[in-house]
Amino acid sequence: MKTAIIVFAIAIPIIIFSFFTSIGFYQIIIFPLACFFLLIVYAFFRGNKNQTRIKHLLLASSLIYITLSLVWPIYIAFHPPGFPPVNVHRFANLLVLSSFVFAMFSSDWFRKELANSFLNAKLFWIFFGTLVFFRIASVFVSKNPFSSMYTLMSDLFVHWFFIFAGLVIGSSRQNLLLFSKIIACCFFINFLLILPEFALGKNLFTPFVKDPNDPSVGFIMKEKLRGGLYRVQTVFTHPLVFAEFSSATFCFAVFVLSHIKNSFRRNAAIFFTIICASAMGILSGSRTGYVAIAIAISLAIFSPLVNSLFRGKMNLKIAALWSFLIIVLTISISALGFLIYDYVLGKHTDTGSNMARIVMMEQTFVKLFESPISPIFGYGPGLGAELVGVYVGGVSSAFTIDSLFISYTIESGLFAVLSFITLLIIGAVKAFRISLFGEEKDWFLWYAIGLSIISFLLFKSILSLTENNFLLFVLLGISVSGAAQSGSMQKIIRRV
Numbered sequence: 001m002k003t004a005i006i007v008f009a010i011a012i013p014i015i016i017f018s019f020f021t022s023i024g025f026y027q028i029i030i031f032p033l034a035c036f037f038l039l040i041v042y043a044f045f046r047g048n049k050n051q052t053r054i055k056h057l058l059l060a061s062s063l064i065y066i067t068l069s070l071v072w073p074i075y076i077a078f079h080p081p082g083f084p085p086v087n088v089h090r091f092a093n094l095l096v097l098s099s100f101v102f103a104m105f106s107s108d109w110f111r112k113e114l115a116n117s118f119l120n121a122k123l124f125w126i127f128f129g130t131l132v133f134f135r136i137a138s139v140f141v142s143k144n145p146f147s148s149m150y151t152l153m154s155d156l157f158v159h160w161f162f163i164f165a166g167l168v169i170g171s172s173r174q175n176l177l178l179f180s181k182i183i184a185c186c187f188f189i190n191f192l193l194i195l196p197e198f199a200l201g202k203n204l205f206t207p208f209v210k211d212p213n214d215p216s217v218g219f220i221m222k223e224k225l226r227g228g229l230y231r232v233q234t235v236f237t238h239p240l241v242f243a244e245f246s247s248a249t250f251c252f253a254v255f256v257l258s259h260i261k262n263s264f265r266r267n268a269a270i271f272f273t274i275i276c277a278s279a280m281g282i283l284s285g286s287r288t289g290y291v292a293i294a295i296a297i298s299l300a301i302f303s304p305l306v307n308s309l310f311r312g313k314m315n316l317k318i319a320a321l322w323s324f325l326i327i328v329l330t331i332s333i334s335a336l337g338f339l340i341y342d343y344v345l346g347k348h349t350d351t352g353s354n355m356a357r358i359v360m361m362e363q364t365f366v367k368l369f370e371s372p373i374s375p376i377f378g379y380g381p382g383l384g385a386e387l388v389g390v391y392v393g394g395v396s397s398a399f400t401i402d403s404l405f406i407s408y409t410i411e412s413g414l415f416a417v418l419s420f421i422t423l424l425i426i427g428a429v430k431a432f433r434i435s436l437f438g439e440e441k442d443w444f445l446w447y448a449i450g451l452s453i454i455s456f457l458l459f460k461s462i463l464s465l466t467e468n469n470f471l472l473f474v475l476l477g478i479s480v481s482g483a484a485q486s487g488s489m490q491k492i493i494r495r496v
Contacts, residue, residue, distance in 0.1 A: 127419045159466055389401040
């Protein structure tokens with residue numbers, strides 16, 4: 001195993017270096033590759049003397065990056081006097097990458113965790129490997145290989161790599177509880193940020209931007225109105241990304257608050273959280289965002305019934321009666337929410353964006369079958385918006401594509417997008433199985449993980465921005481790790 005990892009780690013830098021050298025950009029990667037090579041050599045000869053420290057290093061670096069990504073804007077950098085700007089996200093990302101490379105070559109525990117995951121979730125890793133393969137292969141058919149390689153590197157090391165962080169977080173109950181508390185805190189911090197932002201009608205971080213003339217930063221900072229009303233985005237780059245975050249993290253806040261011992265305070269706190277999530281969805285100005293949050297709230301309300309029914313604590317007739325009453329209540333709440341949404345933002349505010357998505361889907365399938373190889377390999381990572389996107393104009397003067405599924409289809413072919421969708425379904429199924437068949441004390445935590453993955457699945461159909469993808473892959477890693485770690489699940493995880 002160790003020999004295979006060494007061969008892999010040496011081969012990948014050589015391939016990357018060769019590619020960049022062939023297109024004349026070798027200078028930008030000589031220093032980081034040299035640093036990683038020295039780190040590998042040091043880790044290999046150091047051995048694995050202190051596994052506890054390595055576990056803490058991996059967990060700490062992962063949680064630092066997760067926290068920074070959810071409470072600090074990616075477009076705000078520090079400007080030390082006499083030094084170039086320091087982007088804290090990139091620094092934290094480098095910390096995570098270095099920590100995991102070090103662990104790969106120095107920790108038997110980490111290698112065993114990987115092997116255990118591969119053995120107990122073969123189907124998941126097959127589809128993950130298929131996604132990676134077709135994204136890499138599509139680079140070689142790209143008309144702009146450097147741009148495609150940049151997008152691929154972002155996918156690999158900024159998003160997909162965090163599946164390994166999920167394996168570490170999911171390796172113990174203590175890690176999972178700490179992760180849940182951090183996510184819940186990030187949820188409430190962002191809720192507090194929407195109040196002054198909506199009241200002022202502008203991004204709160206505008207005064208901290210040093211270069212507002214940067215086109216990408218200009219697009220992030222410009223006011224995004226719908227129906228004449230300001231749409232909040234807090235620390236994120238777009239209101240839809242904020243809505244995606246709100247929907248995916250809502251249940252973690254409910255899980256943390258469910259441990260309050262006083263029943264009145266517990267129920268009041270959970271009800272307040274539901275109000276917070278609804279407000280975040282509505283003020284993001286996204287009908288899809290509100291729908292996703294409404295679904296998450298509805299399934300969270302249903303969760304005690306589902307848990308009791310699967311564990312034999314409630315008969316089917318009583319469960320059906322309660323289900324009917326909850327369905328009526330949920331529909332009423334959802335209808336009320338839509339009335340509020342329409343009153344605040346207007347009934348026809350989403351018509352243009354919905355029509356744009358239909359046009360993009362039509363263009364995708366026309367473009368996809370223009371050549372024999374494009375259905376299989378696509379046209380190259382990062383080129384989707386240019387090929388089938390719609391012009392957004394404004395400060396950025398750029399094209400956008402409003403679905404990650406459309407993006408993966410046109411960029412890397414049908415096998416890539418189907419593999420990605422299957423990954424999300426497998427991850428959600430694993431989490432729900434642990435919730436309903438595993439140990440009962442943390443059943444809602446795993447239920448929340450499953451709901452979060454389902455929420456991401458919904459959002460990826462209308463959002464191509466990948467800002468929160470690292471969190472999605474963390475959750476997938478947790479789901480896979482939890483299925484492998486749970487002793488009571490061994491008889492059912494072998495089939496998925």
